[in-house]
Amino acid sequence: MKKCLLILAVFAFTHLQAQKTYIHCGTLIDGYADKPTKERTIVIDAGRIAEVKNGFASPAKEDALIDLREYTVLPGFIDMHVHLEHETGKNKYMNKFTQNPEDKAFESVVYAERTLLAGFTTVRDLGGSGVNISLRNAINKGLIDGPRIYTAGKALGVTGGHADPTNGYSQKLMGNPGPKEGVINGIEDARQAVRQRYKNGADLIKITATGGVLSLAKNGTGPHFQEDEIRTIVETARDYGFHVAAHAHGDEGMQRAVRAGVTTIEHGTYMSEETMQMMKDRNTFFIPTLLAGDFVAEKAAEEGYYPEIIVPKAAAVGPQIFDTYKKAVKYGVPIGFGTDAGVFLHGDNGKEFELMVAGGMSEMQAIKCATSINASILQESENIGGIKKGVYADLVAVKGDPIKDIKLLQQIPFVMKGGVVYKSVN
Template sequence: MKNHYTFLILFFLALSVSAQDTYLHCGKLIDTEAGKVLKEKTIIVSKGKIKEVRDGYVPAKNDQDSVVDLKTETVMPGLIDMHVHIEGETNPNRYLEPFTLNDADVAYNAQAIAERTLMAGFTTVRDLGGSGINVSLRNAINADKVTGPRIFTAEKTIGSTGGHADPTNGYSKELMGNPGPKEGVVNSVDDARKAVRQRYKNGADWIKITATGGVLSVAKNGQNPQFTEEEIKAITTTAADYGMQVAAHAHGDEGMQRAIKNGVKTIEHGTLMSEETMNLMKEYDTFYIPTLSAGKYVAEKAKIDGYYPAIIVPKALAIGPQLEKTFAKAYKKGVSIGFGTDAGVFPHGENAKEFGYMVEADMPAMQSLQSATSVNAKLLRQDDNIGAIKSGLMADIIALKEDPTQNIDTMNEVVFVMKNGVVYKNE
């Protein structure tokens, strides 16, 4: 019996010694909750979580612990992008890919995109529409089979027949068919409920609808409303029954108002948003995800002959440049703003350019950083897990060459990435 107890004591002692902690010595640390830049801090990471944040440069307790020297860098929470399309990426042949790529091709491409996104400092993303491979990628990342950000996905976007999310827009009559709720196409209240339940069955975390026309769909109108209020209400109430919130792609004002009044949580793009709609967003606690990067990119590429199908070009030229003006007005009006880029419409990994565009439109640098951390964490209902650097939260931590409150362009120079306590990048 004595030998048995001795063995147990030695076993637990061995476990305690092998439990390695990581000490991050931070020259500057951005407190995104308080909106302050702190100096000379140590973050102690243990078992994937932040164990403690202490003043000064605290030495490691034993030889098993590791120290990361970030004394010349600025450290902050991992970034959260609320609007990406992780299954694919812009290119002149994008509209041919449904006919040339197999699911396996899309999955391999998505895996590479996921890793690139993480290396850019985005430890969490919300994927707003794909084929369903985004669900499998989320699961593979969560199981540590592949490298990438934490994903919250809407699986397949819900649209109406001929609407922005109808997957057969632009097809020949022989290929067009009649997609329904299973494919994410709805035309009634019953269809709407069924489509939400199908997304739940398929593993979605969020629901996304296309409340208006869009720029990059092969359809003429980029701003008309494409759901009735009754259909939107059926979607949001059904989603709530299953513990999900709803995001709405919207460029036109009428479609935005229908979405806001009927329970949508986030408006994506919001290009032609009126002051009346901004007031509604404040009244209904609806958040604006501006995606300035996408607007700038499509307006630029639309000037290149043949980059987009001809039907898309006038929409891209008209809607793209308007986004920044709308964002500036919405910010001054006091609309709640999250961070989202629409990565995939432009190259993945360049998500951080959005910070510069937000600051150009007169949002203070600190608020832009908060939008991509503490604000987005609350939107995802994950503020008990991510979005800040404090005891008990997941160790999602990045470091930058400079202080972004002094030079916002340094957001494009991420030199250190940790997710769940694992270091994926350390330059």
């Protein structure tokens, strides 16, 4: 009897595994081609795309069918700059004194799900307390719903820099954080900090190469690392297969980071043409975070939203980021898609598309930035970033044509990640 039950169980499991999902797509934007195609069928097997067929192919009796003939189907989007541990609000600066790691963890679950349901099936988390590593692990284990996460863990900065976790503390509480806490002073610290991130389970390294807008410090643009420190970070990171993302607003800090070999420059507010040329020459990508700039400039005018030391920085940076982005597009700087979600509300990430188009990109260029281009930056083109044989079945769909109306990407009615539907049109 037990043997019969075992045979039945094996048969049932095999039958379940053999089931495929067919998706009929009225219009397909695959993340690679310059033009959409009509009437395609995506065949999904074991969470990955097995085939893309012309026309509306008929599934076998045991296979599933999802009818999206009235929709445009695109790859799931990739946001290269999010912070899933926190979200903007008037109490943000008090939360570090009132919240426990467990509070951050529960909130991050909400933010992760909101991000996924907005159509962002993959994100690069560029700095938190370390909860972001546990969040990634929980999603990978299937315990909670969220995007595929590549995380930097805790960002690296210098004493008093943008990533110093004790900025704004009283001297009694300030202490002297070091490499373990992400604070670096010298090349030995730099090596130790990278190795600590590896030990903690990070996927990449994030540094703050200049001051920042929302940190409790007066200067938001000055360089914060010596070039030899950044070069040591980059070289040590490569030993572990990591790339380095560099937060940078001021031009000198950007140039040091680019010369030292970072992969991406985040924000790039006061980027000069000289730096743009350096980035073109070295294939260093610019992640503009236009939506964050827009948001902080708006909130700077709202009394009491930010501490006084932050207001002038926030008021200046928003418009400047957009102007720099427009110049970078014309100059031909390599550009990816990233939002800095957490600086604004998680789930609003799709608004970045509209700003990118307003700043000079075509709709298809902006979509490619958030799909195949970002996948190449992550060196994950064989797994994510498009619709082709072999990649994960990460898909979104919208009613209408986003090439004619990019705002459609702000409200996503269908989301699939790894072959699992998280948001359905039916």
